[in-house]
Every structure is written in C-alpha cells, then in structure tokens.
Amino acid sequence: MASIIRARALSKNFGDIKAVDDLSFTVEEGDVYGFLGQNGAGKSTTIRMLLDLVRPSAGDIEIMGMNLQRHRKEILQQVGAIIERPDLYGYLSGFENISLFARLSGRQLRREQLMQQLEKVGIADRANSKVRTYSQGMKQRLGLAVALVHDPQLIILDEPTNGLDPQGIADIRQLILHLSRDLKKTVLVSSHLLTEVEVLANRMLILDKGRKKVEGTVADLLDPSKMVVELQTIDNAASFEILNGTPWREKLHPFTGLGALLISLDREQVPAFTASAVQLGIGILSIQPRHSLENYFLSLTADATHVHAAAN
Amino acid sequence: MYTLLQIELFKIFKQPRTYIAFVAIAAIVLLIQLALYVDGEKWLAFGMQPLTNSFTIEGKILNGYLVCFFVLQTLLIHVPLLIALVAGDMVAGEANLGTLRLLVTKPIGRTRLMLAKFGAAWIYTLLLLFWMGILALLFSVALFGTGDLIILKSEEVVILERTDVLWRYFAAFGFAALAMTAVAALAFLLSVFAENAIGPIVATMSVVIVFTILSTLDIPLFNAIKPWLFTSHMIGWKGFFDNPVHMHAITKSALILILHVIVFVGGAIFIFRRKDLLS
Numbered sequence: 001m002a003s004i005i006r007a008r009a010l011s012k013n014f015g016d017i018k019a020v021d022d023l024s025f026t027v028e029e030g031d032v033y034g035f036l037g038q039n040g041a042g043k044s045t046t047i048r049m050l051l052d053l054v055r056p057s058a059g060d061i062e063i064m065g066m067n068l069q070r071h072r073k074e075i076l077q078q079v080g081a082i083i084e085r086p087d088l089y090g091y092l093s094g095f096e097n098i099s100l101f102a103r104l105s106g107r108q109l110r111r112e113q114l115m116q117q118l119e120k121v122g123i124a125d126r127a128n129s130k131v132r133t134y135s136q137g138m139k140q141r142l143g144l145a146v147a148l149v150h151d152p153q154l155i156i157l158d159e160p161t162n163g164l165d166p167q168g169i170a171d172i173r174q175l176i177l178h179l180s181r182d183l184k185k186t187v188l189v190s191s192h193l194l195t196e197v198e199v200l201a202n203r204m205l206i207l208d209k210g211r212k213k214v215e216g217t218v219a220d221l222l223d224p225s226k227m228v229v230e231l232q233t234i235d236n237a238a239s240f241e242i243l244n245g246t247p248w249r250e251k252l253h254p255f256t257g258l259g260a261l262l263i264s265l266d267r268e269q270v271p272a273f274t275a276s277a278v279q280l281g282i283g284i285l286s287i288q289p290r291h292s293l294e295n296y297f298l299s300l301t302a303d304a305t306h307v308h309a310a311a312n
Numbered sequence: 313m314y315t316l317l318q319i320e321l322f323k324i325f326k327q328p329r330t331y332i333a334f335v336a337i338a339a340i341v342l343l344i345q346l347a348l349y350v351d352g353e354k355w356l357a358f359g360m361q362p363l364t365n366s367f368t369i370e371g372k373i374l375n376g377y378l379v380c381f382f383v384l385q386t387l388l389i390h391v392p393l394l395i396a397l398v399a400g401d402m403v404a405g406e407a408n409l410g411t412l413r414l415l416v417t418k419p420i421g422r423t424r425l426m427l428a429k430f431g432a433a434w435i436y437t438l439l440l441l442f443w444m445g446i447l448a449l450l451f452s453v454a455l456f457g458t459g460d461l462i463i464l465k466s467e468e469v470v471i472l473e474r475t476d477v478l479w480r481y482f483a484a485f486g487f488a489a490l491a492m493t494a495v496a497a498l499a500f501l502l503s504v505f506a507e508n509a510i511g512p513i514v515a516t517m518s519v520v521i522v523f524t525i526l527s528t529l530d531i532p533l534f535n536a537i538k539p540w541l542f543t544s545h546m547i548g549w550k551g552f553f554d555n556p557v558h559m560h561a562i563t564k565s566a567l568i569l570i571l572h573v574i575v576f577v578g579g580a581i582f583i584f585r586r587k588d589l590l591s
Contacts, residue, residue, distance in 0.1 A: 014588075051417045053589040076419040083417070087410025091327055100322070103315055104418040146414070 002029045002065070004154055004186045005050065010059035012045050012210075019045040021210040023059070027188055027203075032180045034201030034218065035190035042210035043190040044084060047158045050188070051081055063154065077106055080152035082160055086143020090132030094123055094142050097131055098149055105150035114149070121145045121175065137168035144175060155179060157189045161196065176200050198222060211256050227289045228253075229270060231261040234283035242280050248273065265289075313424055320432035324398060330436070333394035334443055340390075341383050341447040345455055348379055352456075359464070376453030377461040377477045381553070383448040384484065391488075392495040392520050393513075394440060399433040399499035400512030403584065407507040413589045426581045430500050437496045438489055445485045463553055470555050480557075484549040487566065491546040494569045495520060497576035498542075504580045504587070542572040 005027035012020040020042040027033040037043050048054035050061060052072055061068040063075045088097045098117060102109050109117075118124040121141035123134075131139065140160065147155060157176070161169040177200065179185040191197050197204050198218060205215040214221060214228070233239040240255040243263070251273075253262035265273055270289055277284055324330050348355070352374045403426075406412035415425060461472040472480070498519060502512035523543035526534050538544050548565035551558055 048413075048589070051413075053413050053416055055586070055588060073419045073421065076417060079417070081414075081417050083413050085410055087414065089323065089326075089409065089411060092323075096326070100319055101414070101418065103319060104415065104420060106419060 003027070003062070004029050004031070004064060005033075005188065006062040007046070007050070008059050008061075010046065010049060010061065011057045012042075012049060012054060013057045018210050020049070020056075023207070023210070023212050025205050025212065025215055027186060029186055030180070030184060031203050032176065032187045032189065032201045034197030034204035035188060035207065036192070036194060036197045036204055037190075037207035038192055041192075041207040043192075043207055044158055045210075046207070047081075047083060047156055047188070047190060050156060051079065051083065052076070053083070077150070078153045079156060080147035080150065080154070081156040081158075082140075082143045082147050083156075083158045085162070086139050086146070088131050088139065088142060088146065091130060093128050093130055094118060094134070094138075095127040097142060098146055101146045102149045107150045109149070117145045117149050118142075120148075122171070136163045137165060140164055140168065140172065144172065148179070153186060155185050155187045157187065159190055159192070161191070173199060212254070213256075213262075214253065227265050227267055227270065229263045229265050229273065230286075230288045231263060231277070231282075232285040232287075233261065234285060236261055239277075239282045242282060243277070246276070246280065248276065260288075313428060316420060316424060316428035317431050317435075320402075320428050321435060324432055324436055330398060333397060333440055336394060337387065337391075337440065337444050338447055340387060341444070341451070344383055344386065345379060345452060348374065348382070349455060352379075372457060372459040373462055374456060375459030375461075376449070376456040377458060377472075377474070377481070378463075379452035379456050380448045380481060381461065381463060383444075383452070384488070384549070387444060387448070391440065391444070391492055393517055395433075395437050395492050395495045396499040396513045396516040398436050399430075399496040400503050400516055401509035402429045402433050402500055403503040403580075404506040404512050405503075405509040407589075408509065416589055422585045423581050426577075426584050430497070430577050430580070433496045433500055434493055437492045441485055441489045441492060445481075449481055449485075461553070470553060472553065472555060480552040483552045487549040487552065487562065490566055490569050490573075491542075491548065494542045494546070494572045494576070497573045497580075501576040501580040501583075504583050540568065542569055545569050 003026050005025070007026075008024050010020055010023040011018065023042070023046060035043050035046070045054060049056050050063070050068070052068055064078060066075055068075055089100070092100070095114060095118065098114050099109075102114060115124055115127060118127050121144050123138050123141050123145070126134065126138065131142065134142065140163070144157075144160070147157070160176070161172050164172060173196070176187055176189060180187055187200075189197070189200055201218050203216065204218050204221060206213040231239070236259075237255065237257065240252070240261055243249065243252050243261070248263065251263045251265055251269075253264065255261060263273065267289075274284075274287055277287075356374050403412065406415065416422065458474050458477075460474050461470075461477045463470040463472070495516065499512055499516040502515045503509070506512050506515075520543060523541045524546075527538055527541050527544040545565035545568050548562055548569075551562040551565070
C-alpha cells in the first residue's frame with residue numbers, strides 16, 4: 001500500500017507559540033485517517049500545512065510521493081478539502097460556486113455533470129438559489145460537493161460535521177464512508193469527537209498541544225482488551241531511557257518530556273510490567289491503567305465534559 | 313491565467329456593490345450636466361467676467377468639451393474611493409468571507425492568483441473610467457455640442473481649437489486610467505494585510521488624502537518627497553490641456569505612476585506568497 005501523506009517532523013510556531021511540534025505521521029492509500037484532538041490541539045494548523053495554506057517552521061510534507069513545496073500544483077489537483085467552515089460565495093448560487101471551483105481545479109464540466117455533483121449531496125433543487133440563503137447544513141453539503149467536484153484522490157476534511165443537525169451529521173458520515181468504501185478515496189478527517197473518528201476512521205492519531213500522543217489503527221486503539229498504562233515515576237525521563245532499553249520499548253509511547261509515561265499493554269501484561277519496572281529499579285510513584293482510548297482521550301481533553309457528552 | 317481572470321471578473325460583477333460606483337458616477341455626471349444645461353450660461357458669464365471685461369469672446373463657450381473638463385476636474389478627486397471599494401476588497405474581502413483559503417487550496421500558484429486579482433481590479437478601474445468617459449464626453453457633446461475649449465488657469469487662459477481637443481481627452485483619460493491604477497494597486501497592497509475590506513478602503517483613502525495634502529503644501533520639509541508621491545502626479549492628465557503640451561513632464565509623471573504600480577503590486581505578491589492563511 002502506497003503512502004498518500006508522509007509528514008516528517010512537522011513544526012509550526014506562531015511567535016512564541018508552538019502550534020505543532022515535531023509531528024510525524026503517515027496516511028496510507030485507502031485510509032480514512034482520523035485526526036483527533038481538542039480545540040487548539042494543532043489539527044487545523046496541521047491540515048493547513050498539508051494544503052500549503054501555512055508554511056511549516058520545520059519538517060517536510062510528501063503527498064502522493066511528491067514534495068508539497070516543489071510539486072504544489074500537481075498535488076493540489078488531486079486534493080479536495082474543507083477547512084473548518086465551508087465558506088463559499090454567498091452572493092453566487094450553489095451552481096455558480098461549484099462551477100467556479102471546478103474550473104479553478106482545472107476541470108471543465110458540463111452543466112449536467114455539475115448538477116450530478118449537487119444531487120449527490122442533496123442540494124440540486126436549490127442549485128440556483130444564492131448560497132447566503134442556504135442553511136448551515138446545505139452550505140456544508142455544497143462545501144463537500146465543491147471539495148469533490150474534481151474527483152480528487154485525497155480528501156481532507158477539517159471538522160466536517162461542525163454545526164450540522166443530527167440528520168446532517170449522519171448524511172455527511174455516510175458520504176465519507178461511501179467515498180472510502182465505494183470510491184476508494186483516501187480521507188483525512190479531523191474532529192474533536194472521538195465517536196466521530198471511531199465511526200469513520202480505520203486509523204487515527206491523537207494530537208495534544210501540537211504533539212502526537214497516540215497513533216494506530218482504530219481497532220487496536222479502541223480495543224477494550226488493550227490498555228494504556230500511565231506510569232508516574234520519580235524521574236520520568238530516566239525511566240523512559242531504562243524502559244527504552246528493554247523489550248517493553250515496543251509498548252512505550254514517545255515521551256514528550258512532560259507528564260507521565262504511557263505504555264500500551266494488554267490487560268494480562270500489566271502485572272508483569274509492574275514487576276519488571278520494580279526490578280529495573282524504576283522509582284514508581286503511581287501506575288494507572290486506562291481502560292480505553294476514550295478515557296485516555298478524556299484525560300487529554302481539557303473540556304472533558306463536552307467530549308464525554310458527545311461520546312455518549 | 314485567462315480562466316482565473318474571467319473568474320475574478322465574474323465575482324466582481326456579480327456583487328451588487330460593484331455597480332454603486334457606476335451609478336454614483338452616472339448620478340454625479342448627469343446632475344452636473346443638468347445643472348449646466350439649465351444655469352450654465354449665467355454661471356459661465358459670471359466666471360468669465362474678468363476675461364470678458366477686457367476681451368470679446370465669441371462662439372459657443374459652454375460646449376461639451378468644457379463640460380467634460382469640468383466633470384473630470386470634479387470627479388477625478390472622488391474616483392479613488394470608488395476604485396478602493398473594489399481593489400481593497402480583492403484579497404481582504406475574500407479573507408473575510410473565508411473563501412481565500414479555499415482558493416489557495418486549488419492548483420493555482422499564489423502569484424498567478426494575485427496577478428489575476430489585480431488584473432480584474434484593473435479592468436474594473438478601466439471600465440469605470442470608460443463609463444465616466446462615455447458620460448462626461450459623449451453625453452456632454454451630445455447635450456451641449458462642440459466648440460473651442462477655453463480653460464481658465466490661475467496665470468493664463470488656454471484656448472484650444474475644437475479640432476485640437478478630442479485627442480487630448482483620449483490622452484487625458486488614458487493618463488487618468490494610469491493614475492487610478494496606482495490607487496487600485498495601493499488598495500490591493502493594503503488588502504493583503506487585512507481580513508476585512510473596510511480597513512484597506514479607509515487606509516487607501518487616508519493615504520490619498522494625506523499625500524494629496526503633502527503634495528499641495530509648500531513647506532520645504534515636504535518639497536523633497538513631493539516629486540515621489542504618486543498623488544503629485546495624479547493630476548498629470550491636466551497637462552494634455554496645456555498649449556503646447558509638455559510631454560516630458562507628462563512622461564515623467566506617467567513613469568513615476570508606473571513605478572508605484574509595480575512596487576505596490578510586486579509588494580502585494582511578495583507578501584502574499586509568504587503569508588500564512590489562517591482566516
């Protein structure tokens with residue numbers, strides 16, 4: 001399977017603020033890749049870097065095997081995106097908007113073909129109305145139609161269900177699944193809702209304060225038999241070095257320099273790990289198993305109640 | 313590039329506010345023409361009194377050419393605002409709408425996008441002046457007829473024969489187009505820094521007003537910079553109504569205006585190419 005996105009050591013600073021810090025990840029062809037994190041975690045900045053809206057302070061991005069800075073045009077011909085809100089020209093009709101963006105994407109489509117795109121997202125009957133008269137849900141659907149009009153291979157959606165009613169959310173999710181399963185598109189979708197990523201994605205990454213916390217398949221990360229153990233020691237950095245030299249290395253999450261050490265373990269491995277840590281001379285202050293990624297995500301999320309409510 | 317330009321023009325002319333400028337110009341020109349048609353002879357007789365005391369002037373003084381000159385002198389001071397309304401909106405307006413980021417995620421180079429945007433603003437500027445030309449010159453000639461053009465200046469009276477006037481108007485409108493392009497370029501540059509069109513529009517007008525004041529003040533401190541202010545050259549179109557025409561001075565003014573356009577547009581592209589688009 002070919003890599004569609006390969007981001008290496010991406011960082012972005014806005015003055016003294018590190019919006020994204022040393023972030024690396026890979027999105028494979030056919031993935032629905034979930035980008036999860038609370039508001040301000042760095043999801044939108046990362047997505048903007050992938051779309052060349054924001055220039056990285058460090059690191060590089062390859063999309064479809066091409067360097068983004070050197071092959072921007074070729075890459076963007078294959079990318080469709082919605083960034084946060086699907087802002088479109090309110091003084092133009094839905095049809096005029098999609099027609100305009102199709103031409104900007106290098107596609108000359110006939111009226112019927114454009115109407116088909118609008119039909120797919122269910123707004124063909126309002127094609128000639130001005131977009132400023134659309135509801136938020138209709139704008140979101142039109143935004144999706146605009147993102148897909150040039151038949152891109154990679155679709156990047158930043159919070160695509162924001163502001164939608166339950167039916168709108170269900171429709172957009174259905175459309176994303178259709179893009180992935182039936183049309184074999186690669187989709188990168190960001191969300192601050194774990195349940196959304198759980199429903200849509202096969203692989204995911206959790207971002208917190210611009211840094212990668214967890215990356216893996218959704219099946220693995222949300223497997224109830226798997227745990228993430230949070231280990232607090234007298235000296236976390238030293239303990240990380242010790243564990244990094246043992247077979248536990250494979251279970252160890254990258255250490256950010258802040259907070260506890262994180263180790264992915266099966267439930268049965270927890271006693272053996274604890275005994276091993278004691279044997280290795282690690283000064284354990286606390287060891288706390290997290291029973292699911294959801295708990296882990298909640299612990300990362302400052303606005304825990306919001307996410308918890310959404311998860312339920 | 314042609315497609316991009318077409319799209320930018322389509323967006324400009326789909327916005328109702330674009331037509332405000334055309335309506336405003338039409339209203340002002342028609343009102344001036346109406347007023348001169350009704351009361352022009354009396355007004356002109358009063359204005360020409362110092363001259364008619366010493367000379368006998370025959371012929372149709374209040375003719376279409378004089379009305380057009382009057383309209384140009386009155387309107388070209390206000391047109392920059394109408395130009396800034398659109399040019400200042402080109403980037404900032406899209407940033408405000410949120411459509412700028414969508415545009416930039418399309419496979420178009422940022423330089424080409426900016427050139428297309430400025431190109432569209434420039435065409436709008438030319439159309440506005442063309443509209444003004446049709447109303448001010450054609451309508452005036454149709455209403456008042458033609459005749460020799462008599463222009464009263466502070467130290468002299470210029471009399472231009474009827475057959476020697478029309479080319480001067482074409483040249484004057486051409487020069488005015490260049491001057492207004494410089495205003496459009498300034499508004500365009502300022503538009504890159506803002507995320508709301510009001511800022512660049514107000515800033516452009518402020519710069520034009522401040523520079524115009526500096527251009528007219530006779531203070532030694534400002535005399536050194538005056539020749540380099542684009543506002544000092546915006547009235548260069550009047551040079552075509554001198555007899556003889558001082559082409560050297562007009563060419564110099566035109567070159568300075570072109571230099572301003574290049575610097576403003578070049579600066580806008582340079583900044584936009586490096587800009588992080590967060591809005």
